[in-house]
Amino acid sequence: MTLPLIIIGPADDISREAKGRSWHNFEFKRGFRSDFLAKVHILITHRHVIWVNFIDVTDLVNPGIDESSLSVWLQENVAQSMPPYDYQLVDGGRSNLSYIVSDSTGSKFLLRRPPVSHVLASAHDMKREYRVMEALRDTLVPVPAMYAFCSDEAVNGAPFYVMEYVEGFVLRDKKSVEDAGLDVAERKKCSSNLVQVLANLHQVDYVAVHLDNFGKPGGYIARQVARWNKQFLAMCEPSEEPYGVINAIYEKLEKNIPRETKTTIVHGDFRLDNTVVSKDGEVKAVLDWELSTLGDPLADLALLLVYWVEKDSGNPLLVPSPSAMEGFYTKAEVVESYVKLTGQDVSNLDFYVAFSYYKLACILQGVLTRYRLGARAGDSSGAEGFAKQIVLLADMATEALDKSLNTRD
Template sequence: MKPAHDAPAPAGIRPAEVTDWLAARVPALAPPLAFTPVVGGHSNLTYVVTDAAGTRWVLRRPPLGHVLATAHDMGREHRILAALGGGRTPVPVPRVVGLSPDDAVNGAPFYVMDFVDGFVLRDAAAATRDLDPAARRRAGEQLADTLAAIHAVDVDEVGLGDLGRREDYIARQLRRWHRQWDATRVDGIPEIDEVHARLSASIPPQQGAAIVHGDFRLDNCILGPDGTVRAVLDWELCTLGDPLADVGMTLVYWVEQGEDSALLPSDGTAAEGFPDRAAFCARYAEATGRDLSGIAWYAAFAYWRLACILAGVLDRYTAGAMGDQAGDGGASRFTHDGLAGLAARARTVLDEGKFAA
């Protein structure tokens, strides 16, 4: 279905101004443009931009309402993509077209990148429909290889050495997300404060410093029909720090067949053919040489952090900051009970010292 070029622009887009801005950077642009919100994310707003010739790009901008001072930095995302792309690293990312760093054009900073065609697998049904079992296995292996490639980037060589402090990552994350929890606190979930205290008292030694994507999982990647990762998306939480934090977050989202995925927004890895979490960890460990024997701690941290992040997401939904992209129903998963469930899983993993889905 072709986009309706005469349809009203969605919230968060000034079509005339964005068209002029993009035309100055894409000489072959064929106005008018259609802007289609991408449903499924829970933070920055994403739109597919299509011109009259059918060429597509992707525009990213912050939520519509008030956001944390250090969050939703479009310049930071643009910088990361530009540094990793263009053949400078083996990490697959879309090519960036340009950055509008202030509010002058569209009422908020934004950047535009090339559209990468492929599959985004948000659930097991999509994974089963779009990839055969062999491609699903390759996709799982590719996720481990791609995460290893991200963590192998020489940040100084690509100009990202000052992206963030390299050491003490977990302690800083614990402070940051607990501050957000205090700002968007949901009553009746004492486990979040309890788990925060336990995590803060038991931080493992950091195994080196690397780029940390911050939200690496199956549905933040675009896949080809053979399961190859064509692009890694959603770099808004990226910084430098402890690479095992990425592994822990990926494991939390790595739902295996027969497991309950009600607390998570996606369960694509539950489709037949995907390797299990143990195989993912083994492949990553072989590629990087890192010791994953304490990875359960990082999974507990990831559950806790996700609860804090989603408390902020709920706050933005309530305030209307997600505009036309609030219709994915994702917020309904993260009610009081949902946040409490994530915190409870974090506590269980800490209690048992092993990953529990």
């Protein structure tokens, strides 16, 4: 039976060569989701006829996934996995991309790679993420099991790694807490366990786990302030609104860096929604180690506080946060618990809070620039308000820094 002509592809990007071809000669572009193709084949098999004309399937493309070559690599490098594979982009990521990969047996694992475009040379080091989690696997810090790392960019356009998919809940907002079924007592347990995990991380002997060359002991904040200034300047034009205010904060931070008290492994982006939590509030895995290194543990604690929203305190980050719900710790309780567990001096904590706001402003500027240049994979929600949010973060950094300097005086 002769099939009708078929034209499938993004409506604004259908090649002239594709027009007029019959089904058996038509080749799909790489990147279309396998479940969409399966539905098309089913229609042909059972109804014997299909006509698809100028359908816009742009949203069905999986950016960052080369299914044909990945399928071969996964079968060879991920034990007991079986093709075909399905890829689901995880919502919520604004930097490195994570995909839940399901194979033909129903097994799941996670693939993580850099953004699909506009990547700074010093950012998105997949090997570092893989290495730190592999090093922490036998410590008191819960991390997913690492399965395989690929440095060959010919496989998927960039280095990537594959790790265990940890079942549980990522608590991003009030609804996610309700979906997890966490009651008030379990939210308190979650808060306590989260701080305990952070304390455990900072007490890991980085030499014993072979991470002594993972960063430079001492001088962490000075290097970080300079690094984020460099990243910001690479992503922001002098004519843009945040340019002047962020540079002013950079200069003030640089001149007032406190003396560091110790060096530990730091996560670099430690917050509740970078963990997987069980239904009873236990932290099962810490994720997103993109910014990890050796550094000052107060930087991790300060960033956790920046993301930790309290009831009736407003939300300067303008992002959902479940920590304002009844049962979660207050900021004071987070600090008190951490100090009790570690004995850490927190007298200069306000400076680190200021640095955390500054760092987030620089990161968000990079995210905004990538979206403007067309890198759309990942969470693009709120992208239009990023510029305003960057200025707000700068204001919060200035306020915390002034508080820190006044306390010193």
